[in-house]
Amino acid sequence: MHKEFFQGLSNDNTLEFSQTEWLKLIREEANQRVIDLPVPSAKDEQWRFTDLKKIYQKQFRSAGKHTLNYKDVEKSILLESGYQLVFVDGLFSKQFSRLPEPNSGVFLGGLQSALVNHPEEIQATLISTNNEKNNFFASLNTSYLRDVAVLHLAPDTSLEKPIHLLNISTGENTCVNPRVFFKIGAGSSVKVLEEYVSIGGKESLTNIVSDIYLGQSAKFSHYRVQREDVSSFNIAHSSVDLQKNSNYQFCTISTGASISRQDVEVVQSGEGTTCGFEGLAFLQGRQVCDLHSKIIHGKPQGTSKQVYKTIIGDRAKAVFNGQIFVSSEGHLSSAAQSNKNLLLTKNGRVDTKPQLEIYADDVKCAHGATVGQLNDDEMFYLQTRGIPKDVARKILIYGFAAEVIENLGLESLIVSLRNEILKLTGSPVSL
Amino acid sequence: MRNTNGGNPLVHIDGLATEIEGREILKDLTLSVFPGEIHAIMGPNGSGKSTFAKVLAGHPSYEVTKGGITFSGIDVLDLSPEERAREGIFMGFQYPVEIPGVTNSSFLRLAFNTAQSARGEDELDPIEFDDYLQDKLKMLEISSDFLDRSVNGGFSGGEKKRNEILQMAVLEPKLAILDETDSGLDIDALRVVSQGVNKLANNDNAIILITHYQRLLNYIKPDFVHVMHEGNIVKTGNEKLAQELEEKGYDWILDET
Secondary structure, rough: OOOHHHHHOOOOOHHHHHHOOOHHHHHHHHHHHHHHHHOOOOOOOOOOOOOOHHOOOOOOOOOOOOOEEEHHHHHOOOOOOOOOEEEEEOOOEEEEEOOOOOOOOOOEEEEHHHHHHHHHHHHHHHHHHHHHHHOOHHHHHHOOOOOOOOEOOOOOOOOOOEEEEEEOOOOOOEOOEEEEEEOOOOOEEEEEEEEEEOOOOOOOOOEEEEEEEEEEEEEEEEEEEEEEOOOOOOEEEEEEEOOOOOOEEEEEEEEOOEEEEEEEEEEEEEOOEEEEEEEEEEEEOEEEEEEEEEEEEEEOOEEEEEEEEEEEOOEEEEEEEEEEEEOOOOOOEEEEEEEEEEOOOOOEEEEEEEEEEEEEOOEEEEEEEEEEEOOOHHOOOOOOOOOOOHHHHHHHHHHEEEEEEOOOOOOHHHHHHHHHHHHHHOOOOOO | OOOOOOOOOOOEEEEEEEEEEOEEEEEEEEEEEEEOEEEEEOOOOOOHHHHHHHHHHHHOOOOOEEEEEEEOEEEEOOOOOOHEEEOOOEOOOOOOOOOEEEHHHHHHHHHHHHHHHHHHOOOOHHHHHHHHHHHHHHHHHHOOHHOEEEEEEOHHHHHHHHHHHHHHHHHHHOOOEEEOOOOOHHHHHHHHHHHHHHHHOOOOEEEEEEEOOHHHHHOOOOOEEEEEOEEEEEEEEOOOHHHHHHHHOOHHHHOOO
């Protein structure tokens, strides 16, 4: 039994939606699953390389009232964001958010107002994920659900400015269960930065479930940045459904948390969809970062391109399990996957498992994984310009990370990540 | 010939032999280069030309098993590549490395200032350095948007080679070894790069051009042409030797030796 870690959590029945019947029901069901299901362990194939003992040894509690004021939050807000949706310890904060006008075709908000504005869709998505995921952490999320971050974009609605979904953790030893629901209507386009940060938060567990749905020909650029305190734990499940000709561009950046695990499943359920999947993890100390991704080419003429990079220092560990699955209907699919790991120390570790599973003809698929140290010839190039070896090393590590960051397309996010990576690498030069 | 051939050689390579992974690449190679000279080293693939360039610049993978390299009177064999660079040895790469996320201008300034401080001279701040750079850009006919791009990132072959020459112009080395600077260049790019090299050549520095083809030597006039084969210089001549090679290939020399 490893289930003491969440026994200290309480179900907040004072929340307004607590009395909504169907919600009550799914929470109770989820609660039963949490009791019945075994916690993931190294014996499970899906968890072979990521040991959660550190989580199971803790005693988490529910978050109390936070004491943040806008000044604390302001510096974390993406400068160019048009709207911002802020959650503190898993609860929607109206005070810190900037939301669109009602009836503008853009709904952004927490569960309470979503239940008023889009009740059927909320109900459908919470029920379907709940049923589909016979999964301990997803069930834990539903069981202790306090709120949902909702973005609902009506058809043919395009936002120029990005939306910032900021999740702030302020507590110590708390467990919060953020829920995310994005529905991008047919022909609509939007950019969202989904970010997890700690402001005072320590040794906390953030356990996220996300459901993302792109309507026909929708375009969604989704940036996920996890930079919680290095004592924290971050577990995330997301499923993404792509309708015909839609285009999903995902980029995940991880620099925080002691253990972070992300499961992303992208299903191309319509013809001619596009999925870009980029990622970077920068790990130090004893950090562990595990990405499990599955891209399912379920219909003809889908393309996917995945590039995931990690930098591993000290005694850190990176895990990548990337599956590309082309179903028998996925004719004329094209998939490319690459995983590049830069291992800086001999005590660091990488477990990588790229997988291709193809059941259709006429497909173009390529994958590859590399684990390597800095290239001698590249070091030599910098040294011949008079740059000392240790500095050359820092510059090249920075460059490895920069390749992902500089292409993000959100200027102030680029600047802040660039500064973070500069600090981590000690490189004296940048862009 | 521009130099008087008086005084000491800038670099003297004496009976040099090197190995990589137990394989001998250079064998008993001897060459002296004086200030003001341009030497071309030609030879078929696998003759050891590029190895020679890397060994001069101090590549750590090559082990010198015999002989020595004296540069400006000092033994450089024990010096790291960065120390050699600060002494004034520059290598232009056949395949310059791309460094994403680092602008050309900040990279150049770092290299320049590292050398300045090693010489005990003042470093330049970004504004002073920009002035210094603008002169070099003008001289080499390079547009200044080059500076804001990441080092060699997405550069064409020709741009990469021009960038090598720009780095050379900024660092003002005493000895530049240009490894296959002409490879992959079209005629226009070749002309621009060659003009750059010609502008940088003076009576105090020396250039070693490593090349496969004679066509580079239509643009840069060498004082000496050496032919390498199996890790050694097997023939030395002047420009005419290069023309002969162009007409007859390498075989006749290899037969001779």
